[in-house]
Amino acid sequence: MTDEFETVSEDELHAYVDGQLSPPERERVESWLERHPARAEEVRQWQTQAAALKQNFASYARNGENDRALIMARRTAGGTGSASPALRLRRLAAGFLIFAAGALAGAYARDLIVPQSQLAAAASEALPRQAQSAFLIYASEVRHPVEVGAGERDHLATWLGKRLDYALKIPDLSSLGFSLVGGRLIPVNGKAGAMLMYEDGTGGRLTVLLGRNPENRETSFRIASHGNVETFYWIDGEIGYAVTGEVPRELLQKIADECYRQFEGSERS
Amino acid sequence: MSHGPDGPETGARADPAPPDAFEEEVLELMPALRRYSRSLAHSDPDGEDLLQDCVEKVLARREQWRGVNLRAWAFTIMTNLFRNGHRRRAQHPEVEFDEALGLRAEENDADPLERQRLMRGLERLSADNRAVLMLVVIEGYRYQDVADMMEIPIGTVMSRLSRARRQLAEAMKDDNVIALRRPK
Numbered sequence: 438m439t440d441e442f443e444t445v446s447e448d449e450l451h452a453y454v455d456g457q458l459s460p461p462e463r464e465r466v467e468s469w470l471e472r473h474p475a476r477a478e479e480v481r482q483w484q485t486q487a488a489a490l491k492q493n494f495a496s497y498a499r500n501g502e503n504d505r506a507l508i509m510a511r512r513t514a515g516g517t518g519s520a521s522p523a524l525r526l527r528r529l530a531a532g533f534l535i536f537a538a539g540a541l542a543g544a545y546a547r548d549l550i551v552p553q554s555q556l557a558a559a560a561s562e563a564l565p566r567q568a569q570s571a572f573l574i575y576a577s578e579v580r581h582p583v584e585v586g587a588g589e590r591d592h593l594a595t596w597l598g599k600r601l602d603y604a605l606k607i608p609d610l611s612s613l614g615f616s617l618v619g620g621r622l623i624p625v626n627g628k629a630g631a632m633l634m635y636e637d638g639t640g641g642r643l644t645v646l647l648g649r650n651p652e653n654r655e656t657s658f659r660i661a662s663h664g665n666v667e668t669f670y671w672i673d674g675e676i677g678y679a680v681t682g683e684v685p686r687e688l689l690q691k692i693a694d695e696c697y698r699q700f701e702g703s704e705r706s
Numbered sequence: 707m708s709h710g711p712d713g714p715e716t717g718a719r720a721d722p723a724p725p726d727a728f729e730e731e732v733l734e735l736m737p738a739l740r741r742y743s744r745s746l747a748h749s750d751p752d753g754e755d756l757l758q759d760c761v762e763k764v765l766a767r768r769e770q771w772r773g774v775n776l777r778a779w780a781f782t783i784m785t786n787l788f789r790n791g792h793r794r795r796a797q798h799p800e801v802e803f804d805e806a807l808g809l810r811a812e813e814n815d816a817d818p819l820e821r822q823r824l825m826r827g828l829e830r831l832s833a834d835n836r837a838v839l840m841l842v843v844i845e846g847y848r849y850q851d852v853a854d855m856m857e858i859p860i861g862t863v864m865s866r867l868s869r870a871r872r873q874l875a876e877a878m879k880d881d882n883v884i885a886l887r888r889p890k
Contacts, residue, residue: 447864447868457848457849482875486871486875487843489824490824491843493821494744495741497737497740497745497753498738505733507761508732508733508761509729
């Protein structure tokens with residue numbers, strides 16, 4: 438007779454499985470289940486299911502090695518967040534490489550159909566670090582900033598290209614007021630890499646670093662800052678690129694944009 | 707240009723400053739967020755995509771955070787991304803699925819077949835039902851919290867939870883019929 442008065446709702450059964458009942462409620466449900474084997478079987482099924490779900494996804498509850506970089510990449514770009522129209526257009530058009538470092542991404546990435554996984558790819562962390570080191574060492578070098586000067590531009594391209602195993606085209610940045618100083622061979626990720634140096638009319642320098650990327654992936658366009666030294670970097674397949682300079686970020690972005698455009702051209706040709 | 711001879715030591719750090727308190731908190735949430743994103747997503751890459759979208763959004767909207775329970779706020783953002791049809795890269799779902807399975811299976815104690823059955827069953831759930839199930843079962847949220855996060859009545863939480871459980875059980879049962887051989 439008791440059953441006619443004592444009912445347990447579906448909601449209570451779920452709450453029982455999910456441990457969201459008070460002890461007295463729990464006891465009541467348990468005794469009810471003893472008298473309702475069919476529902477008890479169902480509840481057991483849910484419990485098994487819950488255990489399987491927990492077990493299956495438990496291993497994902499961990500930090501990824503790129504988590505910090507992911508968060509910092511967003512930050513280093515600042516919160517101002519507006520991509521130039523040209524960049525936006527490029528992102529929409531090209532589709533495969535996303536100029537979405539931090540701020541740029543904040544405002545627009547939501548609206549773009551872009552593979553966000555490329556945003557992560559922070560194994561490229563090492564690249565800006567090396568680019569900044571190279572910049573700090575060589576840009577301040579007065580007498581021997583480069584091994585091969587701008588006078589031997591073709592030779593420089595062939596030589597560095599051969600060492601990198603990459604059809605290197607040396608970007609022409611004259612439209613942005615920078616002329617080539619020259620280049621040198623430099624270790625990047627433990628392999629032969631290339632550094633190109635440019636100079637503006639007042640002697641302000643910037644470097645473009647190219648290195649082989651072991652992971653062969655693509656990343657978005659990212660920014661790393663160290664003091665006043667800014668680096669824009671990206672990875673496009675087997676090659677990682679980093680443009681570093683002690684120049685305003687907007688200008689450096691234009692330069693990086695221009696480099697990207699010209700490198701992309703050299704890959705295609 | 708006068709950089710001075712500060713050399714490679716100073717150049718060795720790419721980050722301009724250590725993470726601030728908010729960023730640290732987000733960082734601490736990453737494991738939970740990663741688990742939740744993967745429990746919603748179709749595959750490992752999809753899970754990482756969703757996670758990154760979520761982190762982007764959390765960081766971009768940090769001014770909108772009211773200062774309490776960052777975890778629930780981030781979970782809400784993730785849930786909404788997922789419910790709003792977070793795009794899938796599953797042009798080749800079977801391939802991706804098997805790849806994802808292979809990647810994770812080694813780290814997982816679960817029987818790979820059982821796991822596959824579970825994952826397939828989850829694919830049959832609607833986004834809303836799946837999110838409720840995961841928030842409750844894996845993330846341990848109380849029903850009222852889920853109702854608040856998803857901005858739905860608690861009754862709807864319960865009916866979604868119920869539907870998710872039944873559909874999943876049904877899906878796994880179907881699979882059993884095919885997978886198991888009856889002893890003669």
